Amino acid sequence: xxxxxxxxxxxxxxxxxxxxxxxxxxxxxxxxxxxxxxxxxxxxxxxxxxxxxxxxxxxxxxxxxxxxxxxxxxxxxxxxxxxxxxxxxxxxxxxxxxxxxxxxxxxxxxxxxxxxxxxxxxxxxxxxxxxxxxxxxxxxxxxxxxxxxxxxxxxxxxxxxxxxxxxxxxxxxxxxxxxxxxxxxxxxxxxxxxxxxxxxxxxxxxxxxxxxxxxxxxxxxxxxxxxxxxxxxxxxxxxxxxxxxxxxxxxxxxxxxxxxxxxxxxxxxxxxxxxxxxxxxxxxxxxxxxxxxxxxxxxxxxxxxxxxxxxxxxxxxxxxxxxxxxxxxxxxxxxxxxxxxxxxxxxxxxxxxxxxxxxxxxxxxxxxxxxxxxxxxxxxxxxxxxxxxxxxxxxxxxxxxxxxxxxxxxxxxxxxxxxxxxxxxxxxxxxxxxxxxxxxxxxxxxxxxxxxxxxxxxxxxxxxxxxxxxxxxxxxxxxxxxxxxxxxxxxxxxxxxxxxxxxxxxxxxxxxxxxxxxxxxxxxxxxxxxxxxxxxxxxxxxxxxxxxxxxxxxxxxxxxxxxxxxxxxxxxxxxxxxxxxxxxxxxxxxxxxxxxxxxxxxxxxxxxxxxxxxxxxxxxxxxxxxxxxxxxxxxxxxxxxxxxxxxxxxxxxxxxxxxxxxxxx
RNA sequence: GCCCGAAUAGCUCAGCUGGUUAGAGCACUUGACUGUUAAUCAGGGGGUCGCAGGUUCGAGUCCUGCUUCGGGCGCCA
Numbered sequence: 125x126x127x128x129x130x131x132x133x134x135x136x137x138x139x140x141x142x143x144x145x146x147x148x149x150x151x152x153x154x155x156x157x158x159x160x161x162x163x164x165x166x167x168x169x170x171x172x173x174x175x176x177x178x179x180x181x182x183x184x185x186x187x188x189x190x191x192x193x194x195x196x197x198x199x200x201x202x203x204x205x206x207x208x209x210x211x212x213x214x215x216x217x218x219x220x221x222x223x224x225x226x227x228x229x230x231x232x233x234x235x236x237x238x239x240x241x242x243x244x245x246x247x248x249x250x251x252x253x254x255x256x257x258x259x260x261x262x263x264x265x266x267x268x269x270x271x272x273x274x275x276x277x278x279x280x281x282x283x284x285x286x287x288x289x290x291x292x293x294x295x296x297x298x299x300x301x302x303x304x305x306x307x308x309x310x311x312x313x314x315x316x317x318x319x320x321x322x323x324x325x326x327x328x329x330x331x332x333x334x335x336x337x338x339x340x341x342x343x344x345x346x347x348x349x350x351x352x353x354x355x356x357x358x359x360x361x362x363x364x365x366x367x368x369x370x371x372x373x374x375x376x377x378x379x380x381x382x383x384x385x386x387x388x389x390x391x392x393x394x395x396x397x398x399x400x401x402x403x404x405x406x407x408x409x410x411x412x413x414x415x416x417x418x419x420x421x422x423x424x425x426x427x428x429x430x431x432x433x434x435x436x437x438x439x440x441x442x443x444x445x446x447x448x449x450x451x452x453x454x455x456x457x458x459x460x461x462x463x464x465x466x467x468x469x470x471x472x473x474x475x476x477x478x479x480x481x482x483x484x485x486x487x488x489x490x491x492x493x494x495x496x497x498x499x500x501x502x503x504x505x506x507x508x509x510x511x512x513x514x515x516x517x518x519x520x521x522x523x524x525x526x527x528x529x530x531x532x533x534x535x536x537x538x539x540x541x542x543x544x545x546x547x548x549x550x551x552x553x554x555x556x557x558x559x560x561x562x563x564x565x566x567x568x569x570x571x572x573x574x575x576x577x578x579x580x581x582x583x584x585x586x587x588x589x590x591x592x593x594x595x596x597x598x599x600x601x602x603x604x605x606x607x608x609x610x611x612x613x614x615x616x617x618x619x620x621x622x623x624x625x626x627x628x629x630x631x632x633x634x635x636x637x638x639x640x641x642x643x644x645x646x647x648x649x650x651x652x653x654x655x656x657x658x659x660x661x662x663x664x665x666x667x668x669x670x671x672x673x674x675x676x677x678x679x680x681x682x683x684x685x686x687x688x689x690x691x692x693x694x695x696x697x698x699x700x701x702x703x704x705x706x707x708x709x710x711x712x713x714x715x716x717x718x719x720x721x722x723x724x725x726x727x728x729x730x731x732x733x734x735x736x737x738x739x740x741x742x743x744x745x746x747x748x749x750x751x752x753x754x755x756x757x758x759x760x761x762x763x764x765x766x767x768x769x770x771x772x773x774x775x776x777x778x779x780x781x782x783x784x785x786x787x788x789x
Numbered sequence: 790g791c792c793c794g795a796a797u798a799g800c801u802c803a804g805c806u807g808g809u810u811a812g813a814g815c816a817c818u819u820g821a822c823u824g825u826u827a828a829u830c831a832g833g834g835g836g837u838c839g840c841a842g843g844u845u846c847g848a849g850u851c852c853u854g855c856u857u858c859g860g861g862c863g864c865c866a
């Protein structure tokens with residue numbers, strides 16, 4: 125029996141078509157782990173044939189009228205699974221039921237639009253519950269079978285399964301279905317008699333190394349080769365990584381394996397494989413556990429090992445940027461990626477705990493002056509044939525939105541509206557700037573977090589920013605010690621200690637006016653002269669945070685002329701309630717302000733900055749209807765990630781960097 | 790956008806004031822050796838010196854233009 129995903133909907137294929145499809149898919153099938161439970165003599169035969177057909181069945185159970193297969197979720201075409209016998213005869217299951225298993229949860233993925241019928245049919249026969257039991261039995265207890273999930277789960281679950289993940293297909297086997305009729309096929313019976321199946325749990329490298337799996341257990345790990353070392357003692361050592369943690373796991377592959385000379389000896393950096401064997405305490409130094417391999421399935425060799433870009437050595441960051449699709453396979457980018465994820469989740473977790481709601485402000489905006497730089501225009505107009513107004517200007521009424529549209533440069537104005545309803549909110553998403561900035565600190569597409577708090581002044585805002593940064597650092601230190609140790613060892617030696625120092629003490633707070641005084645008295649020679657009214661340059665910020673104070677500092681109350689229109693004018697009428705958090709080694713990491721909640725002041729500042737208040741109707745409404753003091757700040761996500769990881773270029777902090785002149789991949 | 794620098798093997802680099810057949814380490818491959826740790830040792834293959842033009846008896850090397858990349862500054866997060 126072979127199993128394939130069917131790209132075409134429906135089941136009305138001729139046997140010839142199906143056979144072609146099966147043969148066409150054979151390559152990928154060979155690379156697939158299938159974990160099956162087959163019931164009855166017939167089902168057992170099916171499972172055995174599956175093995176013969178190149179699809180590995182690693183578990184089966186007798187006496188169950190159902191067949192369960194585990195395949196890589198990517199092979200599933202949303203619940204449409206074809207099973208065929210070794211003659212290419214289609215085995216039709218009325219409806220396969222697909223479970224996705226992740227983090228101990230089993231979710232039901234139905235076939236879109238057909239779940240109702242499925243439930244009714246399977247329930248009526250009682251087999252549905254049997255399927256659930258099987259799922260429990262071989263996925264391992266503790267799982268929660270949601271048997272009545274709706275198709276609305278589908279997207280969420282499949283999305284959640286991108287990355288290491290498993291999907292289970294539980295298929296009721298009805299009496300009289302073709303595969304029963306074919307089950308007496310001689311080849312099947314033979315295969316069934318010849319094969320012994322052993323239970324093997326697919327685990328991540330992280331699970332295998334962390335003690336989540338007991339020594340002596342039989343496990344399967346799947347991943348990519350880092351290095352291979354051969355020993356004439358009759359073994360090869362293959363370091364395998366699957367990205368789940370920093371360390372690779374060492375597989376000890378004995379030369380006695382059938383494919384040792386033909387495949388194992390040809391494994392090079394980057395090759396993909398599935399290793400099954402016994403998890404054992406390592407006899408060698410350098411790792412606590414290793415896998416004594418009893419089976420190695422090579423799923424993909426490296427086409428031309430000599431030109432495979434990722435070698436077990438240090439590469440330049442510039443070179444790795446040119447192979448952005450392969451750089452996540454390096455130690456460094458694996459670590460950056462995991463830290464990035466942890467940082468993302470830590471932000472959501474911290475703010476959620478503080479009572480904030482995540483507001484998904486729009487990416488497309490029609491306000492043409494959000495006050496934060498050049499914007500990317502978004503249009504569906506034919507550039508070669510633009511509609512014109514009588515005066516020759518472009519007629520944007522003919523454009524998609526009926527007016528000019530852009531990609532957002534900030535979610536702040538939009539999130540303020542939700543702040544003045546839900547009190548504590550934040551926006552966190554991609555942000556776009558079309559500035560021609562050619563530096564290591566700028567991206568055209570980056571992520572920004574912008575919390576906004578109602579009934580808050582600048583002081584509360586600063587408190588919030590401080591707690592926010594500390595929570596992120598703490599989460600990284602707690603949750604990514606392996607990756608941080610690597611950064612400290614290979615990238616920046618104080619990567620860990622400076623974060624610990626950051627957390628240890630309260631931030632200093634000074635007024636802008638005092639900061640100017642400090643800079644003037646410093647005796648330092650600055651490239652940009654210091655005077656009240658100037659915006660602080662990077663050199664000034666670094667002096668304050670690194671030399672004068674030696675820890676993070678919040679500079680508050682800047683001259684009104686150099687800050688944005690929405691910032692609240694202080695009583696002195698010379699300064700606004702703006703703040704910048706400056707940190708040693710980074711400079712400005714957070715910028716924020718108390719917002720101008722008084723309509724007359726806001727209007728005045730808009731005019732002062734050359735903005736037409738009539739273009740900000742909805743924003744002004746917020747000051748007309750139940751205005752309150754509120755404040756917020758923004759954090760450039762990648763900039764903080766650069767700092768945490770000790771990177772020198774922001775293009776290495778995002779998977780596929782977009783910057784002026786750069787948008788490959 | 791402004792200023793500066795770089796481009797030599799799959800990768801990281803050396804190649805002096807122009808001069809025979811352009812080198813090394815890693816990677817790959819072959820062999821030796823080994824419960825190895827980016828293993829070690831020995832042999833081998835691998836290059837239109839970014840592209841186009843120019844100066845010269847002769848250009849990887851000097852000049853001009855272009856392309857790409859990097860560093861600094863500005864704008865900013």
